[in-house]
Amino acid sequence: MEQKIIKYIAxxxxxxxxxxxxxxxxxxxxxxxxxxNKNGIMDVYENPKATLEKRxxxxxxxxNVDEKTCQMATLYGYKRVLKDSLPTPNxxxxxxxxxxxxxDEQLNGVGLLTSKGRNAVVSKNLIYPFSNxxxxxxxxxxxxxxxxRLGIPVxxxxxxxxxxxxxxxxxxxxxxxxxxTWNKDLVLKAGxxxxxxxxxxxxxxxxxPILDLARDPRWGRVLETYGEDPFLVGALGTQMVKGxxxxxxxxxxxxxxxxxxxKGGRDGNARTDPHVNxxxxxxxxxxxxxxxxxxxxxxxxxxxxxxxNGEPITASHYFLTQLLRWEYGFKGYVVSDSEAVEFIYTKHxxxxxxxxxxxxxxxxxxxxxxxxxxPKDYILPLRNLVNEGKLSxxxxxxxxxxxxxxKFRLGxxxxxxxxxxxxxxxxxxxDKNKDxxxxxxxxxxxxxxxxxxxxxxxxxxxxxxxxxxxxAAEENYMVSRYGPQELKNTTVLDGIKxxxxxxxxxxxxxxxxxxxxxxxxxxxINFPLTTTEKSDIDQAVQLAKQNDIIIVALGEDEKTTxxxxxxxxxxxxxxxxxxxxxxxxxxxxxxxxxxxxxxxTINWAQKFVPSIxxxxxxxxxxGKAIADTLFGDYNPGxxxxxxxxxxxxxxxxxxxxxxxSHNTQGNEGPNGFGKTxxxxxxxxxxxxxxxxxxxYSDLKVTPTKLNSQAExxxxxxxxxxxxxxxxxxxxxYISDKIASVVTYDSVLRGFERVTLQAGETKTVNFTxxxxxxxxxxxxxxxxxxxxxxEIKIGASSEDIKLKERITILP
Numbered sequence: 001m002e003q004k005i006i007k008y009i010a011x012x013x014x015x016x017x018x019x020x021x022x023x024x025x026x027x028x029x030x031x032x033x034x035x036x037n038k039n040g041i042m043d044v045y046e047n048p049k050a051t052l053e054k055r056x057x058x059x060x061x062x063x064n065v066d067e068k069t070c071q072m073a074t075l076y077g078y079k080r081v082l083k084d085s086l087p088t089p090n091x092x093x094x095x096x097x098x099x100x101x102x103x104d105e106q107l108n109g110v111g112l113l114t115s116k117g118r119n120a121v122v123s124k125n126l127i128y129p130f131s132n133x134x135x136x137x138x139x140x141x142x143x144x145x146x147x148x149r150l151g152i153p154v155x156x157x158x159x160x161x162x163x164x165x166x167x168x169x170x171x172x173x174x175x176x177x178x179x180x181t182w183n184k185d186l187v188l189k190a191g192x193x194x195x196x197x198x199x200x201x202x203x204x205x206x207x208x209p210i211l212d213l214a215r216d217p218r219w220g221r222v223l224e225t226y227g228e229d230p231f232l233v234g235a236l237g238t239q240m241v242k243g244x245x246x247x248x249x250x251x252x253x254x255x256x257x258x259x260x261x262x263k264g265g266r267d268g269n270a271r272t273d274p275h276v277n278x279x280x281x282x283x284x285x286x287x288x289x290x291x292x293x294x295x296x297x298x299x300x301x302x303x304x305x306x307x308x309n310g311e312p313i314t315a316s317h318y319f320l321t322q323l324l325r326w327e328y329g330f331k332g333y334v335v336s337d338s339e340a341v342e343f344i345y346t347k348h349x350x351x352x353x354x355x356x357x358x359x360x361x362x363x364x365x366x367x368x369x370x371x372x373x374x375p376k377d378y379i380l381p382l383r384n385l386v387n388e389g390k391l392s393x394x395x396x397x398x399x400x401x402x403x404x405x406x407k408f409r410l411g412x413x414x415x416x417x418x419x420x421x422x423x424x425x426x427x428x429x430x431d432k433n434k435d436x437x438x439x440x441x442x443x444x445x446x447x448x449x450x451x452x453x454x455x456x457x458x459x460x461x462x463x464x465x466x467x468x469x470x471x472a473a474e475e476n477y478m479v480s481r482y483g484p485q486e487l488k489n490t491t492v493l494d495g496i497k498x499x500x501x502x503x504x505x506x507x508x509x510x511x512x513x514x515x516x517x518x519x520x521x522x523x524x525i526n527f528p529l530t531t532t533e534k535s536d537i538d539q540a541v542q543l544a545k546q547n548d549i550i551i552v553a554l555g556e557d558e559k560t561t562x563x564x565x566x567x568x569x570x571x572x573x574x575x576x577x578x579x580x581x582x583x584x585x586x587x588x589x590x591x592x593x594x595x596x597x598x599x600x601t602i603n604w605a606q607k608f609v610p611s612i613x614x615x616x617x618x619x620x621x622x623g624k625a626i627a628d629t630l631f632g633d634y635n636p637g638x639x640x641x642x643x644x645x646x647x648x649x650x651x652x653x654x655x656x657x658x659x660x661s662h663n664t665q666g667n668e669g670p671n672g673f674g675k676t677x678x679x680x681x682x683x684x685x686x687x688x689x690x691x692x693x694x695x696y697s698d699l700k701v702t703p704t705k706l707n708s709q710a711e712x713x714x715x716x717x718x719x720x721x722x723x724x725x726x727x728x729x730x731x732x733y734i735s736d737k738i739a740s741v742v743t744y745d746s747v748l749r750g751f752e753r754v755t756l757q758a759g760e761t762k763t764v765n766f767t768x769x770x771x772x773x774x775x776x777x778x779x780x781x782x783x784x785x786x787x788x789x790e791i792k793i794g795a796s797s798e799d800i801k802l803k804e805r806i807t808i809l810p
Contacts, residue, residue, distance in 0.1 A: 248410065
């Protein structure tokens with residue numbers, strides 16, 4: 001009995017102590033402010049009415065070296081680096097007991113699908129329902145505010161290049177599909193959805209958009225770019241950033257800079273040695289970053305792990321400070337791409353030790369290191385460098401201040417928690433934005449060929465349809481670790497079956513796999529078909545003979561293109577070409593649906609197959625969008641944002657291009673020894689067909705003679721001259737007729753996507769700024785030179801409808 005009394009008293013004392021601690025923590029939440037450092041008074045950094053700079057200055061003055069260096073590293077979230085889904089008592093023994101800059105991909109669902117055991121089940125419940133996730137983020141944030149000395153909140157980062165990277169979030173098409181919409185308003189709305197869902201779930205920073213240019217189609221990540229043209233990427237990137245940040249969430253640009261041009265398009269462990277000259281660097285690859293930073297003020301930039309001209313970007317003061325901050329005016333913080341810091345020592349080998357590499361990146365301008373290893377791997381070398389006098393406290397303070405400014409701008413020191421976690425269930429999810437998901441997916445489709453107006457198909461005149469090809473019933477291309485997961489996907493086969501219902505019989509045969517057993521060696525050497533491959537193709541052919549129409553889905557899947565998946569060739573992989581030719585030989589009409597992440601050299605298909613629809617990597621309603629388009633409920637209006645070459649030997653073949661660089665080889669003249677190569681693009685930049693036709697008229701340019709600082713107004717009438725409603729992307733190009741340096745043949749400087757009813761005419765207006773006429777002169781200075789320029793309006797970079805010449809006066 002006496003022992004029970006003693007035990008009861010001990011438990012009572014312990015409970016009272018816990019209650020006292022809880023009350024003490026609750027006491028930091030004052031009316032209108034939070035006592036982050038728990039000292040009972042409102043410090044300047046805790047005062048919402050104080051200026052941003054005063055708050056940052058006050059906070060830094062209170063921080064010790066350990067706390068400062070913790071604000072310079074990322075902690076990757078649960079199942080990446082972090083072993084706990086929620087805070088534990090052991091966190092007091094971890095390096096982040098003094099805080100952390102950001103936690104990345106916390107409980108977003110990536111990597112948990114194969115987890116086993118009780119902890120995995122608990123963690124899955126913290127991912128979905130959405131309200132549980134918001135509460136989990138709040139608990140993690142509360143630990144940093146209540147359990148660290150100064151209570152500095154965490155910036156919760158997450159990927160979002162084609163929809164927020166979270167289980168069951170709203171998906172978007174692959175970025176190359178987003179680019180193919182050429183629709184600025186649509187991209188703005190997409191960004192708003194990404195930002196809104198991030199905010200509701202507790203994420204405060206989204207790693208998007210990607211501003212890299214797809215100049216080399218061999219590169220595996222072409223599908224993650226908006227396209228090859230700097231103006232287009234800059235314009236759409238601006239809209240995405242504005243959309244995301246309109247929701248009170250930071251946008252972090254990727255990947256700064258020249259990341260998309262590794263030598264020979266090689267990805268994976270290469271990702272270095274871009275062969276880009278200084279003029280091309282600024283006029284092409286840096287152009288989107290400069291424009292987006294100046295026009296949308298993103299709060300984050302991710303530094304890439306490649307070099308340029310022998311200088312690693314992440315260790316480059318020129319790139320991270322001189323250009324980014326001094327010239328472009330960037331006001332956020334720079335986070336490294338994974339392993340960019342380590343590469344200074346291991347790959348680029350410009351540092352004698354890893355610790356010296358850490359010194360170099362901090363001096364260059366890096367704020368936060370990110371990698372899939374514990375943050376102490378970076379923080380401890382930082383502290384050593386400070387203690388050894390190799391990094392000044394003044395420089396550390398500058399780097400930390402740049403991080404803290406973003407946290408203050410995000411409101412993390414005033415409203416650090418998700419205010420209403422339950423609201424996430426009503427805000428987040430593909431089902432909340434179903435109409436938009438379908439609309440952006442439809443607008444991303446590009447009609448490449450439609451001989452004899454085979455499309456749209458009339459289901460009232462068809463009794464049986466064969467849907468075939470390795471991509472017809474596949475869905476793996478709809479999911480990636482950079483976007484939403486666990487959605488119910490509609491494949492091409494599903495979409496067609498659902499559309500046709502019981503009205504038309506639908507047969508299916510796979511025909512072949514996406515790749516053969518000898519891939520990728522089969523891109524170099526022809527191997528005989530196996531017995532199984534012959535049988536699969538024969539089965540599809542026999543079914544084709546019994547059907548009225550053949551819809552074949554070919555291209556690439558998630559296993560053959562993407563990050564670290566650069567291909568050896570650009571032809572249809574595996575046995576897909578043999579399948580296509582065998583189907584065509586039946587004499588039945590063939591419609592080719594392309595599912596792919598990069599331009600493909602489909603020369604045979606372009607010559608013989610009547611209709612080709614480019615779908616890129618669609619999101620989870622891709623099959624429905626494709627079916628609606630094939631059968632005429634939707635009229636495709638997307639345009640290509642990358643050039644399709646006819647052969648690998650033509651690479652690089654892209655837009656814009658320098659004068660004469662795309663010219664053919666002539667037969668005439670003393671050196672005209674004949675045509676020995678294939679010339680011209682398979683499909684040029686800006687190309688795309690429609691089920692209707694459009695006419696252009698009444699181009700007006702004012703003024704036609706002006707000084708170098710004047711605006712130019714351009715208007716043109718566009719008429720739907722066909723019989724059905726359709727979208728046209730009106731494109732404005734400029735050619736500099738005489739310049740002091742060799743210029744590009746023409747550059748894109750405006751575009752608008754317009755919807756026109758049959759017979760309807762609309763006036764499309766553009767305003768050109770002086771910067772639209774600028775070039776880098778002989779002294780590498782941006783200038784508008786006097787002389788003649790040609791304003792060109794067209795339906796693609798090669799299909800120019802109207803022209804007008806203007807003169808910039810001396």
